[in-house]
Amino acid sequence: MITTPQLNTPLPGPKAKAIIARDAHVVSPSYTRGYPLVIERGYGAMVEDVDGNVFLDCAAGIAVTATGHSHPDVVNAITEQAQRFLHMSGTDFYYEAQVKLAEDLAAVVPIDGGVRSFFGNSGTEAIEACIKLARYATKRDNLIAFLGGFHGRTLGALSLTASKAIQRRGFGPMMPGVYHAPYADCYRCPLGLKSESCAAECIDYIEDQIFLHLVSPDEVAAIVVEPIQGEGGYVVPPDKFIQRLRELTTTHGILLVADEVQSGMGRSGKMFAIEHTGVRPDMIAIAKGIASGMPLGVAAARADIMTWPPGAHASTFGGNPVSCAAAVATIKLLKARLIANAAEVGAHLMAALKALEGKHPLIGDVRGRGLMIGVELVRDRKTKERATDERDAVVTAAFERGLLLLGAGRNAIRFSPPLVLSKAQADTAAKIFDEALTQVERSRR
Numbered sequence: 027m028i029t030t031p032q033l034n035t036p037l038p039g040p041k042a043k044a045i046i047a048r049d050a051h052v053v054s055p056s057y058t059r060g061y062p063l064v065i066e067r068g069y070g071a072m073v074e075d076v077d078g079n080v081f082l083d084c085a086a087g088i089a090v091t092a093t094g095h096s097h098p099d100v101v102n103a104i105t106e107q108a109q110r111f112l113h114m115s116g117t118d119f120y121y122e123a124q125v126k127l128a129e130d131l132a133a134v135v136p137i138d139g140g141v142r143s144f145f146g147n148s149g150t151e152a153i154e155a156c157i158k159l160a161r162y163a164t165k166r167d168n169l170i171a172f173l174g175g176f177h178g179r180t181l182g183a184l185s186l187t188a189s190k191a192i193q194r195r196g197f198g199p200m201m202p203g204v205y206h207a208p209y210a211d212c213y214r215c216p217l218g219l220k221s222e223s224c225a226a227e228c229i230d231y232i233e234d235q236i237f238l239h240l241v242s243p244d245e246v247a248a249i250v251v252e253p254i255q256g257e258g259g260y261v262v263p264p265d266k267f268i269q270r271l272r273e274l275t276t277t278h279g280i281l282l283v284a285d286e287v288q289s290g291m292g293r294s295g296k297m298f299a300i301e302h303t304g305v306r307p308d309m310i311a312i313a314k315g316i317a318s319g320m321p322l323g324v325a326a327a328r329a330d331i332m333t334w335p336p337g338a339h340a341s342t343f344g345g346n347p348v349s350c351a352a353a354v355a356t357i358k359l360l361k362a363r364l365i366a367n368a369a370e371v372g373a374h375l376m377a378a379l380k381a382l383e384g385k386h387p388l389i390g391d392v393r394g395r396g397l398m399i400g401v402e403l404v405r406d407r408k409t410k411e412r413a414t415d416e417r418d419a420v421v422t423a424a425f426e427r428g429l430l431l432l433g434a435g436r437n438a439i440r441f442s443p444p445l446v447l448s449k450a451q452a453d454t455a456a457k458i459f460d461e462a463l464t465q466v467e468r469s470r471r
């Protein structure tokens with residue numbers, strides 16, 4: 027098994043070029059391909075393209091392939107299930123895989139009391155289920171989310187999403203009753219405060235501005251928050267931000283929904299990122315890493331909240347048995363070794379990336395938890411001018427050296443590798459990142 031990048035052709039190679047040319051005619055142009063990678067196969071944290079080039083994957087299909095590409099235990103679980111039956115619709119019939127997964131989730135989600143799970147196929151559907159359940163359970167209409175947040179692209183979830191304007195442009199009007207508050211991005215404090223004196227004043231904004239001027243708290247069904255902002259730039263808020271949010275929601279009978287679609291399933295070094303704060307939410311949206319790449323989205327909720335009657339909400343494909351089998355195998359692997367590996371190798375990678383700060387003026391901030399690490403690039407450390415073009419150039423330069431990265435937010439780079447990444451591979455990633463930064467910094471002088 028190859029564990030470091032090996033490039034044999036110029037990129038893209040001839041086979042990749044041909045497939046990309048066909049794609050250009052028939053596939054939706056709304057997709058955001060940053061560089062021309064055409065995958066042929068993957069194993070562990072490595073990806074091979076159609077021309078035989080091998081890459082180290084620190085993107086994991088947008089933070090999805092938690093157990094690595096095609097982990098044998100997951101593939102066996104999928105194969106075994108697929109040979110028996112592919113579909114029956116868990117909304118109208120029963121099968122054990124869905125029950126077993128709901129039991130396994132009930133045992134691991136940090137929600138108090140009994141837990142029930144609703145199954146969909148994606149992160150956005152998990153959020154839609156949370157929105158509908160919050161409105162149904164509270165009999166209130168309004169929702170609060172955060173600037174910079176990403177919750178999906180179906181219209182309910184999109185109304186919560188406030189990441190990039192292009193994601194909303196041309197699709198209005200949004201769902202009514204959604205208000206946005208500043209997120210605790212302490213590197214760029216939305217209130218201009220210093221992190222040493224921060225008491226999570228962005229929560230005051232909800233009380234002093236939103237509740238005073240826009241909507242009464244007794245008409246707010248839920249506050250939806252990413253415990254670590256993903257698409258928004260891998261922003262880690264202080265724990266007290268989430269803790270104060272819990273206090274506020276409890277005071278006003280508002281439900282707290284943790285969107286763990288990106289930060290969940292071991293990526294942060296705990297099963298769910300909110301566990302780092304000690305806060306117990308009322309609902310959790312889960313997707314991405316849960317089934318190692320098979321489509322699955324889950325809205326897990328306090329059992330006393332999820333009391334909607336038969337017919338209220340369902341999905342034909344949701345909780346597909348093959349996806350459920352993959353998820354059960356994934357959770358087993360995460361608990362056995364991979365969450366601990368994410369914490370350990372994540373700390374190692376974080377230290378290696380932080381060590382580059384002294385050498386590269388482009389690096390403004392390195393932050394994260396476990397194997398969810400963001401590096402924000404700036405043109406000037408004092409003014410924090412965003413280095414968006416440089417960020418894109420670094421991602422491309424890394425690709426050209428065999429490292430797969432993704433941007434996040436306007437000027438950050440995310441490291442979201444499969445949770446099987448080894449320390450040696452983390453070192454390789456940091457080394458290539460170092461070289462890519464050097465190349466871009468030289469070219470900008």
Ligand SMILES: Cc1ncc(COP(=O)(O)O)c(C=O)c1O
Nearest residue numbers: 148149150176177178256287288
């Ligand atoms: C935090 C968060 N919520 C929701 C979503 C939407 O998930 P999906 O693309 O599976 O619909 C994403 C996707 O990136 C996400 O990061």
